[in-house]
Amino acid sequence: MAEIESSFWDIRRLDTLAFADSPIHRLDPRVKILTTLVYIVTVVSFPKYAVSALLPFLLYPVVISSLGRVPLELLARKMLPAALFAFAIGIFNPLLDRAPLFAVGPLCVSGGMVSFCSIMLRVLLTVSAALLLIATTGMEAVGSGLERLGAPKGFVVQLLFLYRYIFVLGDTASRMARARDLRSFGRRGTGIRSYATLLGHLLLRTMDRAQNIHQAMLCRGFDGEIRLGKPMRLRAADTLFLLLWSVLFLLLRQVNLSRLLGALATGLFS
Amino acid sequence: MSHHIVEARDLSYSYPDGTPALAGVSFRITHGESVGLIGQNGAGKSTLLLHLNGIFPPAEGTVRVGDYPITPKTLVHVRRAVGMVFQDPDDQLFMPTVRDDVAFGPRNLELPEDEIARRVETALSTVGAEHLADRPPYRLSGGEKRAVAIATVLSMEPSILIMDEPSANLDPGARRKLIHLLQSFTHTLIVATHDLDMVAEVCERTIVLKKGRIAADGPTRNILQNEELLLSCGLEKPLRMQGCPVCGNGPGQDWAPPKKTDGHHHH
Numbered sequence A: 001m002a003e004i005e006s007s008f009w010d011i012r013r014l015d016t017l018a019f020a021d022s023p024i025h026r027l028d029p030r031v032k033i034l035t036t037l038v039y040i041v042t043v044v045s046f047p048k049y050a051v052s053a054l055l056p057f058l059l060y061p062v063v064i065s066s067l068g069r070v071p072l073e074l075l076a077r078k079m080l081p082a083a084l085f086a087f088a089i090g091i092f093n094p095l096l097d098r099a100p101l102f103a104v105g106p107l108c109v110s111g112g113m114v115s116f117c118s119i120m121l122r123v124l125l126t127v128s129a130a131l132l133l134i135a136t137t138g139m140e141a142v143g144s145g146l147e148r149l150g151a152p153k154g155f156v157v158q159l160l161f162l163y164r165y166i167f168v169l170g171d172t173a174s175r176m177a178r179a180r181d182l183r184s185f186g187r188r189g190t191g192i193r194s195y196a197t198l199l200g201h202l203l204l205r206t207m208d209r210a211q212n213i214h215q216a217m218l219c220r221g222f223d224g225e226i227r228l229g230k231p232m233r234l235r236a237a238d239t240l241f242l243l244l245w246s247v248l249f250l251l252l253r254q255v256n257l258s259r260l261l262g263a264l265a266t267g268l269f270s
Numbered sequence B: 001m002s003h004h005i006v007e008a009r010d011l012s013y014s015y016p017d018g019t020p021a022l023a024g025v026s027f028r029i030t031h032g033e034s035v036g037l038i039g040q041n042g043a044g045k046s047t048l049l050l051h052l053n054g055i056f057p058p059a060e061g062t063v064r065v066g067d068y069p070i071t072p073k074t075l076v077h078v079r080r081a082v083g084m085v086f087q088d089p090d091d092q093l094f095m096p097t098v099r100d101d102v103a104f105g106p107r108n109l110e111l112p113e114d115e116i117a118r119r120v121e122t123a124l125s126t127v128g129a130e131h132l133a134d135r136p137p138y139r140l141s142g143g144e145k146r147a148v149a150i151a152t153v154l155s156m157e158p159s160i161l162i163m164d165e166p167s168a169n170l171d172p173g174a175r176r177k178l179i180h181l182l183q184s185f186t187h188t189l190i191v192a193t194h195d196l197d198m199v200a201e202v203c204e205r206t207i208v209l210k211k212g213r214i215a216a217d218g219p220t221r222n223i224l225q226n227e228e229l230l231l232s233c234g235l236e237k238p239l240r241m242q243g244c245p246v247c248g249n250g251p252g253q254d255w256a257p258p259k260k261t262d263g264h265h266h267h
Helices: A002-017 A029-044 A055-067 A072-090 A111-137 A139-148 A153-184 A192-219 A236-254 A257-269 B045-051 B075-081 B098-108 B113-126 B142-154 B172-184 B196-202 B220-225 B227-232
Strands: A100-104 A107-110 B006-014 B020-029 B034-038 B060-065 B082-085 B160-164 B188-192 B205-210 B213-219
Touching: A002 A072, A002 A111, A029 A055, A029 A111, A029 A139, A029 A236, A055 A072, A055 A111, A055 A236, A055 A257, A072 A111, A100 A111, A107 A111, A111 A139, A139 A153, A153 A192, A192 B082, B006 B045, B020 B045, B020 B060, B020 B205, B020 B213, B034 B045, B034 B196, B045 B160, B045 B188, B060 B075, B075 B082, B082 B142, B098 B113, B098 B142, B113 B142, B142 B172, B172 B196, B188 B196, B196 B220, B205 B220, B205 B227, B213 B220, B213 B227, B220 B227
Parallel strands: B034 B188, B034 B205, B082 B160, B160 B188
Antiparallel strands: A100 A107, B006 B020, B006 B060, B205 B213
């Protein structure tokens, strides 16, 4: 259970970062959402053996995290679950795809190895971009940004409520689990059966909670629509941010910068 | 106009599974009164409160708030007039920041943005929580959550305030602040609670519920000194009205309800 508690704490830490102030924090949430989206789509669109062409894309997370003062250590820790997941899937590639792609001296590199590296690199890039979006914008601003970009209101409200109550739910779950652990004396009282009833209780309590929240909302004049308020204004800097990054991403999609630099360097020396 | 009046007549209610919760409850609370609603667990306090702003439609009888009987058509008016503070602040604070949460009610009333901002500011300063405005609610302490939950209701500028166990889970300091806050209100106030000492300090009138019926309704002073009545309803005298365990003296006969933080003798 300790892991659950500490990972919740980590989510909160990511959220706290959003209250800081930096040039990145001051950008319009919509701009950051769109830029992240363009970035992710571009990264994902590369062919499966792309590795060198993806490397220049590291620039974006590096720039955003240093300008937005997001500690890399936290980013790395948050990225781990996603990385493990991708690793579990990608690890089969070297086994399945054994066709040799190229050789480095006596070492023959198979297509599977390359595509595996490509997958891991993509995960690193896309997940860090998404985490940076949250860490420099905050969930609420991402929510209202999405809404203003035309995402369905129901979806946005669900997202915000999920985010608000996941902490309450997590607290409840960890309290229940602790109470159970204290009475199971490290033995098998922690088996699947007690786990099932625990989950059932959690569900019932969640439904009760949902009803109470709904009542509290009705008391304050809720009529089915959540008004998020706060008008947003695009500044020139915002547009510029979106434009420059998007152009850069598209350019890097077309031109393999690593290879170009490599060719330039070897050209110079030869 | 009589905005601030709450009146229940022969109110009855059973839960969907058939458990009776209220059986023929009648009372009339007038402008500016502060009323303590007491009774043991399951006596029907919370159920009664949920009737007073139309969350539960009465199965029998009527509830009137101000000039309106509560019907689906008058709900909007009623909920504007009646502010309800729930027992668990986590149920009430669901928006991303404290400011948004306090603005939730006024936004639903579709007030202009500058009016909303003014109300948010006033409500937060009334409960002493201006500094929390930009914090997410889940990160607050219990006392802060309670204060903000009250502000979310005050921002709608209700004429009647209803609270369910406002002093539960508060540390003594936060409880004391709450009591001062409640004493400063000029609203009609209805407080359901087990904290009889708070009732003694805040409410001049008390209604005792027992198994869905009104067991007593009168001046707090009389009711809280009626030991027989309290015991029969699963309650007991407020601590400050009981004998002193150290010196064995009874409570001072000059005890008077509300408003003063009197000096009980020190040892």
